[in-house]
Amino acid sequence: MNYSIMFLSPTGNTEILANTVLNTLPLKNCVYFGGFNAEQAEKSDLVFVGFWTDKGTCNEETAEFLKNLKNKKIALFGTAGYGGAEYFDSIISRIKENIPSENEFIGSYMCKGKLTEETKERYIKELADGSKDKEHIELMLNNYEDALSHPDIKDLVNIRDFARNMYYFV
Numbered sequence: 001m002n003y004s005i006m007f008l009s010p011t012g013n014t015e016i017l018a019n020t021v022l023n024t025l026p027l028k029n030c031v032y033f034g035g036f037n038a039e040q041a042e043k044s045d046l047v048f049v050g051f052w053t054d055k056g057t058c059n060e061e062t063a064e065f066l067k068n069l070k071n072k073k074i075a076l077f078g079t080a081g082y083g084g085a086e087y088f089d090s091i092i093s094r095i096k097e098n099i100p101s102e103n104e105f106i107g108s109y110m111c112k113g114k115l116t117e118e119t120k121e122r123y124i125k126e127l128a129d130g131s132k133d134k135e136h137i138e139l140m141l142n143n144y145e146d147a148l149s150h151p152d153i154k155d156l157v158n159i160r161d162f163a164r165n166m167y168y169f170v
């Protein structure tokens with residue numbers, strides 16, 4: 001079975017996952033690694049599609065790309081600034097709505113990805129000017145600190161296992 005890895009990663013978190021998938025699977029069966037490419041997807045049995053989370057779902061480019069896939073096995077992987085299994089499940093079910101039924105969705109992997117410095121600055125400003133609920137902002141700042149180390153080594157071990165499962169066992 002051949003495969004491609006296609007993703008979008010403006011700040012590099014999802015790209016770290018994509019690199020790990022590439023380093024895990026047999027290189028000789030990799031059709032393509034990089035940004036979304038319909039022509040290369042056409043030549044692939046399995047497409048690993050990587051996204052970053054925007055407003056509780058995948059970024060728009062990923063959604064548009066998924067909508068045009070035909071007769072593929074699809075494995076999703078992505079990062080989000082906020083965590084929790086339930087939240088990740090809700091993101092994945094929203095993303096899946098973009099996949100036409102003629103494809104086979106075979107699984108997904110998500111982990112946290114560090115947020116930008118600007119996000120932290122925004123929280124600090126909101127805290128200073130009192131424009132938002134203090135407790136909520138403090139929670140967001142704690143989350144910011146927690147996300148800083150991600151993707152971490154544990155996340156990479158997990159996506160390695162996920163990639164193997166998708167490729168060898170599904």
Ligand SMILES: Cc1cc2nc3c(=O)[nH]c(=O)nc-3n(C[C@H](O)[C@H](O)[C@H](O)COP(=O)(O)O)c2cc1C
Nearest residue numbers: 009010011012013014052053055056080081082113
């Ligand atoms: C404009 C914008 C919107 C975001 N919206 C969300 C969101 O709704 N939920 C979330 O968990 N993370 C959100 N994030 C955080 C990113 O999804 C997260 O940092 C991700 O790891 C970025 O991936 P990348 O480094 O591959 O670009 C948002 C980030 C930006 C810049």
